[in-house]
Amino acid sequence: MIRLPWLRILLFACLWWILAEGRVDGWLLGCLAVIAATWTSMVLHPPAAPRLHLGALPAFLVYFLINSVRGGGQVAFMALRGRRALQPVFLELPVNLPVGAPQVLLITVLSLMPGTVGVELADDRLRLHVLHQDLPVVAEAKALERHIAALFGVGI
Amino acid sequence: MTELIMPWISGALLIVGAFFYAAGTLGLLRFPDVYSRLHALAKADNLGLGFVLLGLALQAESVAAGLKLLLIWPLALAASAGVSYAIARRADRLGVKPWRKGSP
Numbered sequence: 001m002i003r004l005p006w007l008r009i010l011l012f013a014c015l016w017w018i019l020a021e022g023r024v025d026g027w028l029l030g031c032l033a034v035i036a037a038t039w040t041s042m043v044l045h046p047p048a049a050p051r052l053h054l055g056a057l058p059a060f061l062v063y064f065l066i067n068s069v070r071g072g073g074q075v076a077f078m079a080l081r082g083r084r085a086l087q088p089v090f091l092e093l094p095v096n097l098p099v100g101a102p103q104v105l106l107i108t109v110l111s112l113m114p115g116t117v118g119v120e121l122a123d124d125r126l127r128l129h130v131l132h133q134d135l136p137v138v139a140e141a142k143a144l145e146r147h148i149a150a151l152f153g154v155g156i
Numbered sequence: 157m158t159e160l161i162m163p164w165i166s167g168a169l170l171i172v173g174a175f176f177y178a179a180g181t182l183g184l185l186r187f188p189d190v191y192s193r194l195h196a197l198a199k200a201d202n203l204g205l206g207f208v209l210l211g212l213a214l215q216a217e218s219v220a221a222g223l224k225l226l227l228i229w230p231l232a233l234a235a236s237a238g239v240s241y242a243i244a245r246r247a248d249r250l251g252v253k254p255w256r257k258g259s260p
Contacts, residue, residue, distance in 0.1 A: 072203025
């Protein structure tokens with residue numbers, strides 16, 4: 001007896017429902033798409049891979065939303081002031097998260113957070129371009145690392 | 157009541173979104189080097205997109221159509237962050253130095 005990945009099937013079925021804008025007349029094609037998507041996801045990301053802790057997801061999403069609004073607002077007002085608002089520096093930070101998805105998520109989210117864009121990630125060191133040297137980038141990167149660690153259920 | 161207020165909220169969100177798009181474009185034009193321009197594109201434009209999509213989703217004809225609009229946001233965010241990283245990394249590899257205060 002094979003255990004079916006019901007959660008994934010449900011997610012992909014919801015996704016199909018959204019993509020079809022709620023129409024149900026294409027359900028045959030939809031079923032095929034859900035089966036294909038579930039199979040692909042099982043191959044690419046087997047259940048044995050590190051599991052996401054869904055309980056930590058809401059806190060992460062709220063943190064992400066607040067910071068992307070802050071980041072967008074900050075850079076928008078810097079753009080209004082022009083280059084005299086800038087004092088850019090390169091910064092190197094040690095990364096304590098495990099290699100793979102957690103590190104990729106870190107550098108992706110950092111590019112959307114206030115003042116930072118990822119430049120290079122190699123050997124557990126992260127090079128960032130920071131818009132202004134007085135921004136509290138180190139503290140914010142540490143906070144983000146803690147959120148991601150909780151999301152993946154890993155210690156840092 | 158909802159029908160009365162919704163177009164106004166939606167309109168306000170669209171205007172806020174347009175502001176962030178304009179600011180992002182302004183940053184692209186005014187910022188001095190490739191790295192700072194990436195900040196403007198990756199952050200201001202994405203926030204603008206988020207507000208525009210939220211405003212449009214409120215006007216959508218069905219819940220599914222609204223969610224479909226909102227689904228665009230995470231996809232565009234992931235693409236934009238990935239592309240920013242690729243461009244910044246390549247510029248760094250090519251030896252492009254970041255602009256410092258005082259240089260032209």
